[in-house]
Amino acid sequence: LSAVLNRFHIFNIAKAMKLSFKIIVLLILYSFSQDCLASRKLDSLIKLYNSAKNDTVQIRLAIKISKRIRFYENPTDSTDLKYLHEAHLNSKLSNYPKLKITLCEVMAEAYTRLNDFENALRYYKEAMSVASHQNDDDETASQLLSIAQVYDMQRKHEDALKTMQQALTLAEKGNNKKLIATLYNATAAQYYQMGKAESAVKYFY
Numbered sequence: 001l002s003a004v005l006n007r008f009h010i011f012n013i014a015k016a017m018k019l020s021f022k023i024i025v026l027l028i029l030y031s032f033s034q035d036c037l038a039s040r041k042l043d044s045l046i047k048l049y050n051s052a053k054n055d056t057v058q059i060r061l062a063i064k065i066s067k068r069i070r071f072y073e074n075p076t077d078s079t080d081l082k083y084l085h086e087a088h089l090n091s092k093l094s095n096y097p098k099l100k101i102t103l104c105e106v107m108a109e110a111y112t113r114l115n116d117f118e119n120a121l122r123y124y125k126e127a128m129s130v131a132s133h134q135n136d137d138d139e140t141a142s143q144l145l146s147i148a149q150v151y152d153m154q155r156k157h158e159d160a161l162k163t164m165q166q167a168l169t170l171a172e173k174g175n176n177k178k179l180i181a182t183l184y185n186a187t188a189a190q191y192y193q194m195g196k197a198e199s200a201v202k203y204f205y
Contacts, residue, residue, distance in 0.1 A: 097130050188201070
């Protein structure tokens, strides 16, 4: 009886291993197919971008190309900057401020990804300037928060804190509770990094 049970146990182990191997192979094949699809999607976006005759369409496609490279391709690839810069030149002729803001945000994110913080600041500040000219306090505050986060990455904690305070003033003016909560917590974290625990406690939301 013991020998029968052992053989049965060995048979089940072998069966489980065979099933596990099949699952692993299927997962590898699925991953490979997804990579191929993503690559084809990127190629299609680039072809559409190159054939686009409308500036607004081209800007939107440049944004899509950048996001696809960032999320599905190689995060350290800077290929998207070529399309983003071309689109940025065209955006100066665009009458869509929100699209300009999004483009500048994506450019700033691309430079942040490459640890080029000076250029990241440049484009976040441009996005903030466009939002400010539109009298959009919430968007201006959101861009100020992004600027503060880049300052934090540069270890410029005083600049980060000052910028967060500016953002908080605008967010409170518009009574944007979600943004206010985000800024309070970010300010608290900034104070904590600076070794000012008592000040940090006042801002935890």
